[in-house]
Amino acid sequence: MILAASIYFFAALAAAATLLMVFQRNPVKAALLMLTALLSTAGLYLAFNAQLLAVLQIILYAGAIMTLFIIALTVTPQAWRDRPSPGRARLVLGLAAAALILAELLKVSAGLRQLALSPGFAETGALALARELFGRFAFQFELLSLVILASIVGAVTLAAKKGG
Amino acid sequence: MPVFFEANKDMLIFTGAAAVKILVFLNAIMGFTALLTLAERKVSALIQDRIGPNRASVFGLTLNGLFHPVADGIKMVFKEDFTPGRAEKLLFTLAPFFALVPVLALFALIPFGDYIMISGYRLDLQIADLPLGLFFVLALSGLAIYGVFLGGWASKNNFALLGAMRGAAQMVSYEVVLGLTLVGLMMIYGSAGLQDMVRAQGKLLFGFIPAWGVVCQPFAFILFLTAAIAENKRTPFDLVEGESEIIGYFMEYSSMRFAAFMFAEFLEIILVSMLAATLFFGGWQVPYLHETGFIFPGGALLPVNHYLVAALQTGAFAAKTVAFSWFLLVVRWTLPRFRFDQMMGLCWKTLLPLALLNILMTGAVMLALGKI
Numbered sequence: 001m002i003l004a005a006s007i008y009f010f011a012a013l014a015a016a017a018t019l020l021m022v023f024q025r026n027p028v029k030a031a032l033l034m035l036t037a038l039l040s041t042a043g044l045y046l047a048f049n050a051q052l053l054a055v056l057q058i059i060l061y062a063g064a065i066m067t068l069f070i071i072a073l074t075v076t077p078q079a080w081r082d083r084p085s086p087g088r089a090r091l092v093l094g095l096a097a098a099a100l101i102l103a104e105l106l107k108v109s110a111g112l113r114q115l116a117l118s119p120g121f122a123e124t125g126a127l128a129l130a131r132e133l134f135g136r137f138a139f140q141f142e143l144l145s146l147v148i149l150a151s152i153v154g155a156v157t158l159a160a161k162k163g164g
Numbered sequence: 165m166p167v168f169f170e171a172n173k174d175m176l177i178f179t180g181a182a183a184v185k186i187l188v189f190l191n192a193i194m195g196f197t198a199l200l201t202l203a204e205r206k207v208s209a210l211i212q213d214r215i216g217p218n219r220a221s222v223f224g225l226t227l228n229g230l231f232h233p234v235a236d237g238i239k240m241v242f243k244e245d246f247t248p249g250r251a252e253k254l255l256f257t258l259a260p261f262f263a264l265v266p267v268l269a270l271f272a273l274i275p276f277g278d279y280i281m282i283s284g285y286r287l288d289l290q291i292a293d294l295p296l297g298l299f300f301v302l303a304l305s306g307l308a309i310y311g312v313f314l315g316g317w318a319s320k321n322n323f324a325l326l327g328a329m330r331g332a333a334q335m336v337s338y339e340v341v342l343g344l345t346l347v348g349l350m351m352i353y354g355s356a357g358l359q360d361m362v363r364a365q366g367k368l369l370f371g372f373i374p375a376w377g378v379v380c381q382p383f384a385f386i387l388f389l390t391a392a393i394a395e396n397k398r399t400p401f402d403l404v405e406g407e408s409e410i411i412g413y414f415m416e417y418s419s420m421r422f423a424a425f426m427f428a429e430f431l432e433i434i435l436v437s438m439l440a441a442t443l444f445f446g447g448w449q450v451p452y453l454h455e456t457g458f459i460f461p462g463g464a465l466l467p468v469n470h471y472l473v474a475a476l477q478t479g480a481f482a483a484k485t486v487a488f489s490w491f492l493l494v495v496r497w498t499l500p501r502f503r504f505d506q507m508m509g510l511c512w513k514t515l516l517p518l519a520l521l522n523i524l525m526t527g528a529v530m531l532a533l534g535k536i
Contacts, residue, residue, distance in 0.1 A: 028317060032255070035310070055299040063306025064336075067313070071332050074317050074325065 006047045013040040025083045027073045035066045052129075177285060185291050186272075193271055197430045198233040200489060204430075205232070207493040237423075245419040248319060255318035260417070260424035263311025266304040267431045273297045274438045275359040277448050277478040278455070281470065289448070289478065290359055297358040298350060301439065302343050305395065309335045311428065312404070316413035327413040330504070331397065331404035337511045338394040338401075344519035345387040348526040349443055352380050352535075362447035366454070372461040374451045377444035383522050385444045387515055392436040393495065394511070397429065400499040401507055437488030438481075445484050448477035 014037045021033035038061045045054035073079050086094075133141050169176065202217070206229070209216025218229040247256060277289030294300055309332055316328020350356050353364040367375040378385045394401040405412020414425045441447060452458050453476060457467035468476070502510070 029252075029255075032314075051294065051296050052299070055296055055303050058303035059299070059306055063303060063309070063339075067306075067309050067332065067336060070310075070313060071329065074313075075329075079317075080320070 003047060007044065010040045010043040010047060013037075014044065025085065026079070026081075027076065027083075028070060028079045031066065031070045031073055035062055035070075038062050038066065181285075181287055182291065185287075185289075189271065189276060189291060190268075193431070193434060196434060196485075196489075197427060198237070200430050200433060200493075201236065201426075202229060202233050203490070204493055204496075205229075207490070208497045211494070211497040240420055240423040243419040245421065246416075248321065248416050250320040251416065252318040252320065255314050256416075257421070259311055259315035259318055260421045260428075261311075262314055263308065263428040264424055264431070266307040266311075267428050267435055270301060270304050270435055271438075273300055273358055274435075274442060275362050275447055276481050277474055278363075280474045288359070289474070293357060293359050295355075295357045295360075298346055298356040298361075301358075302339070302346070305342070306339055308428075308432075311425070312413050315417065315425065319413075319416035321416055323411045324413050324415050327404060327411055327415065331413055334397065334401065334404060334507065335395055337508060338391045338515075341387065341391040341511060341515045341519050342395055344516070344523065345384045345391060346443070347523050348381050348384045349377055351523070351526050351530060358442055358447075362442060362449060365446040366449050368461070374446060374449065376446040376449070381444070381522070381526070383518070383525075385440075387519050387522065388444065389440060391511075391515060392440070393492065394507070396432045396436055396492075398433075398492065399496045400502050402501060403504050403507060406501065433489055433492050434485065437485045437492065440488050441481060441484035445488075447484075448481040450476055450480045453477070 017033045017036040017040065021030045021037065024030040024033055038057065042054045042057040042062065045051075045057060085091075206216045208214075216229060217232045218226055220226065220229065220231040220235040222231055247253060272291040273294060275288075275290035275293070279286050279288045281287070312331040312335065313328045316324045316326075316331070319325075349361065353361045355361060355364070361377075365374065365376050369375045369379065373379060397404045399406075403410065405414065414422060417425060452460050453468070453473065455470075455473065457465060457473070459465055
């Protein structure tokens with residue numbers, strides 16, 4: 001009962017925070033609501049007994065990525081005043097697009113109900129995951145880091161001013 | 165009703181024991197924090213050849229300044245609680261909690277003793293024994309940055325924001341080193357649970373040296389202590405906020421909200437001390453003391469009562485924590501402050517490569533000894 005209650009609590013919190021984030025007019029507050037959503041997802045993982053996933057979610061997303069997002073956002077001028085609300089035409093168009101995507105998602109997710117739950121989703125899964133990543137897929141795993149490095153270098157090149 | 169109690173006996177006992185542990189441990193830490201604020205001022209006085217605070221008195225009784233934490237607390241409660249007009253009200257109020265809560269939550273993972281048997285029930289002297297405890301330590305300490313950053317941003321003050329930027333840059337950088345120094349420990353103990361790590365440190369090397377973390381990983385200990393002091397934002401790394409010279413992220417805070425930030429800093433001193441004791445100095449281990457009593461290297465035995473063993477172990481943990489806290493206070497009043505570029509250079513150009521080297525060496529030694 002406690003388990004079910006915590007699952008519903010964290011799921012509702014994640015959904016509510018995400019919705020509020022979408023309708024938030026201040027970028028820093030929106031980022032903080034995204035942080036809330038990420039943390040409640042970590043709570044959801046904990047409730048499902050996936051401790052490693054929860055910890056990695058907090059360390060990587062909440063601790064590292066969102067920190068950088070929020071630091072970068074606070075130095076933009078937009079962080080110091082709320083964005084004005086958009087015109088009516090854009091509002092209607094945006095809601096229509098959102099409704100379309102939601103309908104599409106619901107159609108796709110209908111098939112997920114038939115999937116069986118995998119019971120071995122506990123912390124022992126971490127060892128199996130590590131064996132796969134550093135054993136069978138070691139080459140691909142290392143290659144991925146090169147791709148990320150290349151993308152960082154590319155981003156810096158694009159952002160850097162010429163002759164600066 | 166008795167049927168319900170009978171059916172859920174184990175769960176009720178578990179919940180009750182957890183509540184008692186939280187109450188006792190949290191109160192011990194809170195009391196220690198209050199004393200630490202006095203100790204900080206007394207140590208600084210000692211080092212600067214002064215007497216230090218000794219005037220707060222209750223009916224003429226001063227006890228050499230022992231009532232100063234109480235006087236400070238009362239003063240903080242009754243000060244004006246000011247919120248700047250342009251501040252983000254909600255986030256401005258939430259920021260001190262963001263600073264306090266991750267630190268307080270981390271204490272749940274610290275093992276402060278082995279276990280005691282009470283009428284057939286085994287009571288582990290740790291609030292939450294998680295198999296991935298060390299990862300949780302890193303995860304929650306990563307969240308402490310938000311307290312600093314929100315405090316600076318929600319004040320809507322450029323000086324506070326600059327202080328928060330310095331703080332965030334420093335904490336993010338040193339957290340990487342902090343995480344990497346602990347990898348070596350996980351490798352040699354083969355576990356990330358803090359209680360498992362402490363139990364593993366009860367073994368003896370060559371039959372007489374306790375296998376404490378500082379013996380197996382002396383290099384990592386120095387790196388850990390440096391990174392932890394920097395993460396804690398104390399001198400020589402107090403570029404975020406220097407009481408009389410540097411304007412920090414909580415410049416707009418007053419009264420109890422300011423006190424919450426200061427309290428979080430003192431709690432972090434205790435946390436760092438407890439982590440250093442747990443990871444590198446055997447936690448609650450007393451050398452040669454086992455569950456049944458002392459077993460000395462020569463083979464001599466000295467049986468000790470079970471409750472006395474538990475008391476000795478918890479006492480040893482408390483003594484180690486106090487010793488490290490004292491060390492951190494002395495470091496603060498001894499070393500001068502780094503310049504910002506020196507501090508960042510130390511992190512990324514010195515500590516980080518050394519931490520990586522430590523992991524490499526640990527792996528090589530373990531491979532050579534055939535431990536993998």
